[in-house]
Amino acid sequence: xxxxxxxxxxxxxxxxxxxxxxxxxxxxxxxxxxxxxxxxxxxxxxxxxxxxxxxxxxxxxxxxxxxxxxxxxxxxxxxxxxxxxxxxxxxxxxxxxxxxxxxxxxxxxxxxxxxxxxxxxxxxxxxxxxxxxxxxxxxxxxxxxxxxxxxxxxxxxxxxxxxxxxxxxxxxxxxxxxxxxxxxxxxxxxxxxxxxxxxxxxxxxxxxxxxxxxxxxxxxxxxxxxxxxxxxxxxxxxxxxxxxxxxxxxxxxxxxx
Numbered sequence: 001x002x003x004x005x006x007x008x009x010x011x012x013x014x015x016x017x018x019x020x021x022x023x024x025x026x027x028x029x030x031x032x033x034x035x036x037x038x039x040x041x042x043x044x045x046x047x048x049x050x051x052x053x054x055x056x057x058x059x060x061x062x063x064x065x066x067x068x069x070x071x072x073x074x075x076x077x078x079x080x081x082x083x084x085x086x087x088x089x090x091x092x093x094x095x096x097x098x099x100x101x102x103x104x105x106x107x108x109x110x111x112x113x114x115x116x117x118x119x120x121x122x123x124x125x126x127x128x129x130x131x132x133x134x135x136x137x138x139x140x141x142x143x144x145x146x147x148x149x150x151x152x153x154x155x156x157x158x159x160x161x162x163x164x165x166x167x168x169x170x171x172x173x174x175x176x177x178x179x180x181x182x183x184x185x186x187x188x189x190x191x192x193x194x195x196x197x198x199x200x201x202x203x204x205x206x207x208x209x210x211x212x213x214x215x216x217x218x219x220x221x222x223x224x225x226x227x228x229x230x231x232x233x234x235x236x237x238x239x240x241x242x243x244x245x246x247x248x249x250x251x252x253x254x255x256x257x
Contacts, residue, residue, distance in 0.1 A: 050116030171199025
């Protein structure tokens with residue numbers, strides 16, 4: 001889940017990693033040079049059952065957050081010299097609230113909360129389930145901090161295509177890194193539904209191009225005004241269409257039942 005804070009585009013790209021909108025496809029550039037943001041972790045629900053479980057199952061939350069940041073940016077970009085939004089600080093809190101998690105803020109500082117009640121829910125299965133879910137939710141929220149955003153089509157709250165790109169990419173990155181069971185895939189819906197419906201579709205498109213997720217993220221800089229069909233054509237070629245690929249994906253899902 002994402003709470004949107006609009007950041008002027010000039011500021012966004014001024015704060016990107018390369019500072020000049022550059023895109024690199026050179027995977028030889030070592031990620032050792034990646035500059036991690038400052039992490040401010042606070043367990044505000046330490047006295048609750050979920051908060052205690054989190055402390056036990058995640059003994060080093062800052063290390064988990066750093067590891068997850070690296071996994072996210074390596075899925076979205078080729079190298080640290082790409083136009084990675086310049087997040088300088090991440091406030092991550094465990095809170096005794098409803099819901100699951102949400103990200104707020106933008107360059108240069110974002111905040112993410114994670115519900116201790118959701119930890120308790122996952123713990124009904126096992127500690128492993130808590131860790132798996134915690135890492136998966138963290139991946140989703142971190143994508144919202146580090147992904148590029150489509151231009152020329154309004155905003156998260158005003159345009160369904162914008163929403164579907166943002167939430168779909170977050171779940172695509174989560175799925176690509178193994179933090180959703182494949183059994184979650186379901187036929188039906190629409191590519192504009194966002195979340196797992198869009199996310200699993202985008203992840204499936206890596207069967208067309210191994211670098212699809214990186215290239216699709218990059219289309220936010222290249223396709224203006226942005227559209228799913230325009231982005232698909234930019235990445236895979238003019239012979240492809242969003243409608244045709246969605247139909248193919250639906251047929252694939254039905255074939256694996």
